[in-house]
Amino acid sequence: TSKVNRITLRHDIAHRIKDLNGKLDAIAAEKEKYKLNTTSIEHPVERQKTTSFVDEAEIQGREEDINILLSKLLREDNNDQGKGLDIIPIVGMGGLGKTTLVQLAYNNERVLRHFDMRIWVCVSDPFDEIKVAKAIIADIEGNAPNVNELETLHQKVRKCIEGKRFLLILDDVWTKDKKKWEQLKQPLKYGAIGSKIVVTTRKEEVAIMMGAANCMISLEKLSEEHCWLIFQQLAFLERKKGECEQLEEFGRKIASKSKGLPLIAKALGSLMRFKISKVQWENVLYSELWNTKDVEEIFAPFLLSYYDLSAKEKRCFSYCSIFPKDHWIEKNELIQMWMSQGYISSNINHEEGYECFQNLVMRSFFQNLEKDHWNDNIRGCKMHDIVHDFAQFLSKNECVTMEVDIVAEKLKPLDEKARHLTLMVGSDTEYPALDYNKLNEKNLRSLYVVSNTITSSVDGSLFLQLTCLRTLSVKGCGLRTLPESINRLIHLRYLCLKRNELEELPDSVCDLCNLQTLDLRGCFSFRRLPEGVGKLVKLKHIYTSLCYELEGLPKGIRRLSCLRSLDTLVIADHKEAYFDIGDLKRLKNFRLEGLIYVKGCRHLRNVDEADKLGLRNSQDIYSLTLDFGVLKKQTGYEDDSAILEALEPHHNLIHLYIENYMGSNVSPRWMLSLNNLRQVGLRGCDNCEILPFLGELPLLETFYVDDMGSVKNVGVEFLGITKREDDDRDDQLKSPNPIISSLYPKLKLLRFEGMEQWEKWEGSMAETENMGFIVMPSLQELKIWKCHRLRALPDFLRNSTSLKQLSIFWSEVLEECCINRTGKEWAKISHIPNIQVNFKYVQKDGIYVPGDPGTTSPSSEWKLDFSREFLEE
Structure with missing residues (x-):
């Protein structure tokens, strides 16, 4: 046999x-x-080894359209019979730049000032009323409610927007179902007069169905000249003038093939940026691909760019069709998924993955790039829906997306060529059972589950029969346990379980000998990794940030010789049972980088053990949280100050958060040497009576102070000015650094929250002026929340010309002084254009708003968590 x-x-x-x-x-x-050449061999200079990228081309030829849209947004009258609604449809074919136009208006400074709140929702097809309602709430409050009843959601939407002038963008609407639209519109009618809804759609019938045909803005194709301008600024980037002149004739002819679509002009410009010689430009101009009958006409320019990619880049691009349309794509996640499929090398440093991603960016396959503001690196992106259609066309039957909208619906059989399956699970849907009799489970390599709601009905059999999976992503799906038989997925290399309800993983996970990435971020209840994790010898990345209940790291981590990333370091109380920080040096490939959360700093035995973390030499950490841990008893924090002093980070640090520190002073000597800091947060430092002086930090933009229960007075020392006693005269003021003329020079946002004992905030305008100081010249927002005893604001606010927004919530004494023109603090703040008290404006755009401010529910801006970046990463 x-x-x-x-x-x-x-x-x-x-x-x-x-x-x-x-x-x-x-x-x-x-x-x-098609006369295709292997350009990377024939012209080696053409493939640029660079990490630079091209920003989105400036908008061309839409000046009149943007002015019309802005005028409609900023006018006060409404077309919906005074119901608080004004619907503005933006209509045009795909690739004309509808979304880009609306984005420009959405972020316009006048629009920002005009509306109380702005909401952006991508609708797409099919139109899901529950999904849209949840997205509106999530954009306002920061998270979506875990309910699926439309009536309940509409009541919540009404509560969120009632009495407020809002701007709602509904991007990419396809439905012509008037009933669905009327249902969505009902709660939106409770917004204030002047509220606007902007809808982008390819179909004029949608605008007619909405009853807004008279307000419609129809985008026309761009002229050849405007397409040329878009093409030129990309194709001729960094070229010499003489070279541009030689290529202009061919360039104009190529640009004319954009047929008035800025998306195509941008794609062609990005393609020609890589073409060096005149012959190459001529080959593109006369390519047979322009006349191919096998694809849609709009795909031809993308085919030219696609054929110009290397083999690995082609595979990587077509794989991107695994993501649903308008899906946010995180760069590091995408690269790790590519590696799990074997498309690129899984080397320790990911250079090949980064290069591939950058090249796809430079060729305009990705858009809506979001960058880290501290180093300008791209952290994520989206794909235009036409580019997504093109990727799907390339992957043909290999990448399959299925929408499951019926409770316990059985999946349809897959084509035998299918390798990558995306399940989009609707709001009212339980997770489906796979029909393995109809599914060739041996062929499937990826399963990517996208859920619109948190549910507890995930069935472990969803993926257990798919024994050839390399990539498994099940995010936010209410998963509470993984079955022991998970070890059947022996080929699995990427396992993402973010935002689930897991408390632990089965020991059998440690049999996944090929696993490279384990992502558990946002599993708030997660307590422990299995003891046998050391068996995962190929594991490179362990992500456990925002796993608040994590008790410690298993000892087996010290055997992970390939480990590169570990975003959470837990210093356990009982060290003999957990991974010892001193063993970090045994991990030759490990680097502390990116966002790092150190939990349990109080359990460091001494300064020497704190030094073993190596924070001082970790130049690639840009965000650091030092959490000393919640005290189980009111003792054991005597050494907090010495430990904090020993946890000195590298001077490259951008964000610093210190939590639950119980020393008497939260001003380590190294803090003022961190000249690159842009954001600082202090939370739960209950024994500190004095706030640190950070006014000399040249780049600090955001400063949060939360739950500092012992602070009673914020004096001039907060500004960096100290008092001295003198026998012959009154108290005099001095500065520790007389060279400094501006204090907190770049600070834009200052927030105080939960300062229960805080009574006085001193800061004399005369004192600072006499010493030649300018205080917080860039301050734009000041927020004071739950500071019940605070009774006055500092005098230096009178001179703050940059301050645009003052928000005072649940601070009863101060509220009485600020809610009307007769309050004793009004003279200090009357020049501030926007003043909110208890979530209602008493002054808006410089105009006094009479009446009782009352109380309403807080908005999402107060739900900011110091570590929120971890979930976004």
Whole structure:
């Protein structure tokens, strides 16, 4: 029998080789037909080894459209019979720049000042009323409610927007179902007069259905000249003038093939940026791909860019169709998924992955790039829906997306060529059971589950039969346990379980010998990693940030020789049972980088142990949280100050958060040497009576002070001015650094929250002026929340010309002084254009708003968590 099996296997392999050779012959014929060259070999200078990228081209030819839209947004009258609604449809074919136009208006400074709140929702097709309602609430409050009843959600929407002038963007609407639209519109009618809804759509029928045809803005195609301008600024980037002049004739002809679509002009400009010689430009201009009958006409420019990619880049790009349309794509996640599929090398430093991503960016396959503001690196992106359609066309039947909208719906059988499956689970849907009789589970390599709601009905059998999976992502799906039989997925390399309800993982996870990435971020109840984690010898990345209940790290981590990333370091109380920080030096490839959360700093035994963390030499950490841990008893914090002093980070640090520190002073000597700090947060430092002086930090933009229960007075020392006693005269003022003329020079946002004992905030305008100081010249927002005893604001606020927003919530004494023109603090703040008391404006755009401010529910801006970046990463 064994011999027969071997003969059969060889016969099968022979047939596969024959089929493969046939495919290669077909590709070679196609290459000859379309005159495609292996440019990376023939022209080695063409493939630029660079980490730079091209920003989105400036908008061209839409000046009149943007002015019309702004005028409609900023006018006070309403078309919906005074119901608080004004609907403005933006209509045009795909690729015309509808979303870009609306984004420009959405972020316009006048629009920012005009509306109380702005909400952005991508609707897409199909139109899901529950999904849209949840997205509106999530954009306002920071998270979506875990309910699926439409009436309940509409009541919540009404509560969120009632009495407020809002701007709602509904991007990419397709439905012509008037009933669904009327249902959505009902709660929105309770916004204030002047509220606007902007809808982008490809179909004029949608605008007519909404009854807003008279307000419609129809985008026309761009002129050839405007397409040329978009093309030119990309294609001629960093070229010499003489070279540009030689190529202009060909460039204008190529740009004319954009047919008025800025998306295509941008794609072509990005393509030609990589073409060096005149011959290459001529080849593109006269390529047979422009006349191909096998694809949609709009895909032809993308085909040119696609064929210009290397083989690995082609695979990586087409794989991106696994993400749903308008899905946010995190760069590091995407690169790790590519590696799990074997498309790129899984080397320790990910250089190949980063280069591939950057090249796709430079060729305009990605858009809506979001960058880290501290180093300008891209952290994520989206794909235009036309580009997404193109990626789906390339992947044909390999990448399959299924929408499951019926409770316990069985999945339809997959094509035998399917390799990557995306499940989009609707709001009222339980997770489906796979019909393995109809599914060739041996072929599937990726399962990516996208859920619109948190549910507790995930069935472990969803993926257990898919034993050839390399990539498994199940995010926010209410998963409470993983079955022991997870170890059947022996090929699994990428396992993402973010935002689930897991408390632990089964020990059998440690049998996944090929696993490279384990992502548990945002599993708030997660307590422990399995003891046998050291068996995962290929594991490179462990993400456990925002796992608040994590008790410690298992000792087996010290055996993970390939480990590169570990975003949470837990210093356990009972060290003998957990990973010892001193063992970090045994991990040769490990680097502290990115966002790092150190939990349990109080359990560091001494200064020497704190030094073992190596924070001082970790130049690639840009965000650091030092959490000393919640005290179980009111003792044991005597050494907090010495430990904090020893936890000195590298001077490259951008964000610093210190939590639950119980020393008497939260001003370590190293803090003022961190000249790159842009954000500082202090929380739960209950024994500190004095706030640290950070006014000399040249780049500090945001300063949060939360739950500092012992602070009673914030004096001039907060500004960096100290008092000295003198026998012959009154108290005099001095500065520790007389060279400094501006205190907190870049600070834009200052927030105080939960300062229960805080009574006085001193800061004499005369004192600072006499010493030649300018205080907080860039301050734009000041927020004071739950400071019940605070009774006055500092005098230096009178001179603050940059301050645009003052918000005072649940601070009863101060509220009485600020809610009307007769309050004793009004003279200090009357110049501030926007003043909110208890979530209602008493002054808006410089105009006094009479009446009782009352009380309403807080908005999402107060739900900011120091560590929120971890979930976004």
